[in-house]
Amino acid sequence: NAGVMQNPRHLVRRRGQEARLRCSPMKGHSHVYWYRQLPEEGLKFMVYLQKENIIDESGMPKERFSAEFPKEGPSILRIQQVVRGDSAAYFCASSPAGTAAIGELFFGEGSRLTVL
Amino acid sequence: AQSVTQLDSQVPVFEEAPVELRCNYSSSVSVYLFWYVQYPNQGLQLLLKYLSGSTLVKGINGFEAEFNKSQTSFHLRKPSVHISDTAEYFCAVIGAGGTSYGKLTFGQGTILTVHP
Numbered sequence A: 001n002a003g004v005m006q007n008p009r010h011l012v013r014r015r016g017q018e019a020r021l022r023c024s025p026m027k028g029h030s031h032v033y034w035y036r037q038l039p040e041e042g043l044k045f046m047v048y049l050q051k052e053n054i055i056d057e058s059g060m061p062k063e064r065f066s067a068e069f070p071k072e073g074p075s076i077l078r079i080q081q082v083v084r085g086d087s088a089a090y091f092c093a094s095s096p097a098g099t100a101a102i103g104e105l106f107f108g109e110g111s112r113l114t115v116l
Numbered sequence B: 001a002q003s004v005t006q007l008d009s010q011v012p013v014f015e016e017a018p019v020e021l022r023c024n025y026s027s028s029v030s031v032y033l034f035w036y037v038q039y040p041n042q043g044l045q046l047l048l049k050y051l052s053g054s055t056l057v058k059g060i061n062g063f064e065a066e067f068n069k070s071q072t073s074f075h076l077r078k079p080s081v082h083i084s085d086t087a088e089y090f091c092a093v094i095g096a097g098g099t100s101y102g103k104l105t106f107g108q109g110t111i112l113t114v115h116p
Helices: none
Strands: A005-007 A010-013 A020-025 A031-037 A043-051 A054-055 A066-069 A075-079 A088-093 A110-113 B002-006 B010-016 B017-019 B021-028 B031-038 B043-049 B056-058 B064-068 B073-078 B085-096 B110-113
Touching: A005 A088, A010 A020, A020 A088, A020 A110, A031 A075, A031 B002, A043 A066, A043 A075, A075 A088, B002 B085, B010 B017, B017 B110, B021 B031, B021 B085, B031 B064, B031 B073, B043 B056, B043 B064, B043 B073
Parallel strands: A010 A110, B010 B110
Antiparallel strands: A005 A020, A020 A075, A031 A043, A031 A088, A043 A054, A066 A075, A088 A110, B002 B021, B017 B073, B021 B073, B031 B043, B031 B085, B056 B064, B064 B073, B085 B110
């Protein structure tokens, strides 16, 4: 009974490189959320996706960041030309559809990005 | 927009003692309220939630929280803590009436350390 799976768990990149973070939601969940946790801070919402659709990307930086959730395969958060300020833990969460699940997110263990 | 303030960044307590973790929120609309727990190197898990009805809500692991609308608070309590409760606790809100059901606003977190 797999939960939300994220990989890689740890990723090291040099400034200017690209980072790709993957997330497979829980079985039966069609909603995926990405959050970022900077050191000493709480989680900040980035983007909300359903299959093949970006529903809400109000928390995404305007440049260098993109997300997708294709019909087949995991959701991917892509960061181009990484900078040191991108170093953070990136959490993916999934939820089932419906109002009964308001706020009930199932989180993965996170991908910790370090930019050298 | 909503904001959440967790008044204590760290709370040390002895085993079997009671504990209260404080959370205040600000919002121009009605809100739903949540407490999540994060154990080291893991994703967040939902402890409990308040959507409507009784202002005292019970969650997993013996935790409970009380919604106080006049004081805009949602403090988390446990009458007797265990070593295994050592973790970081996050209070979160979501505005009622929205459609992004997983777009939570989190507080900065409170690290609860239970000493033997």
